[in-house]
Amino acid sequence: MADITRREGIIPRRERDPFSQMQELMNWDPFEAMTQLLGGARATAPTFVPAFEVKETKDAFIFKADLPGVQDKDLDISLTGDRLVVSGKRESEKREENERYFAYERSFGSFSRAFTLPEGVDADHIAADLKDGVLHLTLPKKPEVQPKRIKVGVGGDKPKA
Numbered sequence: 001m002a003d004i005t006r007r008e009g010i011i012p013r014r015e016r017d018p019f020s021q022m023q024e025l026m027n028w029d030p031f032e033a034m035t036q037l038l039g040g041a042r043a044t045a046p047t048f049v050p051a052f053e054v055k056e057t058k059d060a061f062i063f064k065a066d067l068p069g070v071q072d073k074d075l076d077i078s079l080t081g082d083r084l085v086v087s088g089k090r091e092s093e094k095r096e097e098n099e100r101y102f103a104y105e106r107s108f109g110s111f112s113r114a115f116t117l118p119e120g121v122d123a124d125h126i127a128a129d130l131k132d133g134v135l136h137l138t139l140p141k142k143p144e145v146q147p148k149r150i151k152v153g154v155g156g157d158k159p160k161a
Contacts, residue, residue, distance in 0.1 A: 023051075048090050048107040054115065058147075061117065063137035072130050077137065079123050084139070087112035120144075 027049055053064040065086065067075070075088040092108035095101075120142045127138045 048109045048111050050111055050113070052086075052113060052115075060141055061121065061139040063115075063135070063139070065113075065135040065137075066133065067130065067135050068133035070130070070133070070135075075130065075135070077128055079117075079121070079126065079139075082117045082119065082121070084115045084117055084137075085112065086115075086135070086137075 029047075050065050050067050050070075055062050063084075063086075067088070067090075069090045070088050074090070075086075078085050087110070089110040090108050117139065122140045122142045125140045127136075129136045
């Protein structure tokens with residue numbers, strides 16, 4: 001009987017990291033893909049899409065974003081209901097006509113990222129700090145949303161509150 005798990009000529013499927021797949025989707029431009037399919041060329045500069053890190057702790061939601069070259073005056077952060085929006089822009093540097101570039105890979109432009117938050121964010125105590133090109137956002141949780149420990153009684157004893 002032939003081994004059906006491995007056949008010559010078939011390349012095994014490579015496992016993909018779901019976070020890298022999401023990053024690829026965030027950078028996907030459907031208009032660029034459509035232009036390429038139709039055989040046209042669209043001369044666009046790379047767009048600025050900052051990378052975010054979001055984590056939840058016991059007391060808060062912590063956001064970090066890499067925003068090199070973004071000034072605090074060019075940054076807008078808003079919370080409406082359960083929707084956090086971080087937007088801004090990174091200005092391109094002036095190029096002199098006589099300058100010669102061998103590589104120009106940095107991206108500039110406007111960006112906007114939106115996040116849907118779970119219930120319980122304390123909107124009155126949100127803190128934002130931009131330092132060394134990294135945005136730190138701390139969105140504390142309301143005290144009533146924090147988990148409460150429930151004691152369990154043993155052998156018919158009533159638990160103490």
